[in-house]
Amino acid sequence: MLCKFGKTNKKVLSGMVIFGVVSLIFGIVFANSLSDDQRSLMMLAGMFSGAGTGIIAVAIFFWIRGKVLSPEKLKQKAIEKNDERNVQITRTALTVVAITSNLTFAVLAFVLMGMGYMVPALIMVGCIYLQLGIFLIANNVISRKM
Numbered sequence: 001m002l003c004k005f006g007k008t009n010k011k012v013l014s015g016m017v018i019f020g021v022v023s024l025i026f027g028i029v030f031a032n033s034l035s036d037d038q039r040s041l042m043m044l045a046g047m048f049s050g051a052g053t054g055i056i057a058v059a060i061f062f063w064i065r066g067k068v069l070s071p072e073k074l075k076q077k078a079i080e081k082n083d084e085r086n087v088q089i090t091r092t093a094l095t096v097v098a099i100t101s102n103l104t105f106a107v108l109a110f111v112l113m114g115m116g117y118m119v120p121a122l123i124m125v126g127c128i129y130l131q132l133g134i135f136l137i138a139n140n141v142i143s144r145k146m
Contacts, residue, residue, distance in 0.1 A: 009066060016059035023052030102128055
């Protein structure tokens with residue numbers, strides 16, 4: 001299991017670094033192609049650059065952590081992660097996050113609608129329906145597998 005985890009982890013970290021570098025370069029090139037009066041697009045370019053840098057930093061952190069920790073410690077962490085109690089705690093926490101995000105989207109939709117921002121409000125409603133659709137699909141797929 002440890003070898004399998006290590007190979008998958010390296011692929012994921014490599015993908016994260018590639019994605020981060022692409023995002024960083026896109027943000028820099030995009031920012032350099034804009035004029036000074038396009039402040040909103042400059043902020044968007046900065047978000048791409050910042051997200052790319054953050055993804056690269058997280059990937060490097062996990063790569064260094066994987067190199068520093070001993071194989072026994074990594075195996076222990078994998079066992080703890082797959083423990084039934086910890087899996088149930090994670091599922092419960094994710095359920096709370098899903099419910100909270102749905103409520104947040106609903107409140108934001110009402111607030112934006114009250115402020116007269118129709119398009120962002122409809123985007124929030126669309127996100128609610130998207131989450132509902134993903135839940136229904138995932139629920140059907142997972143229930144068939146079990």
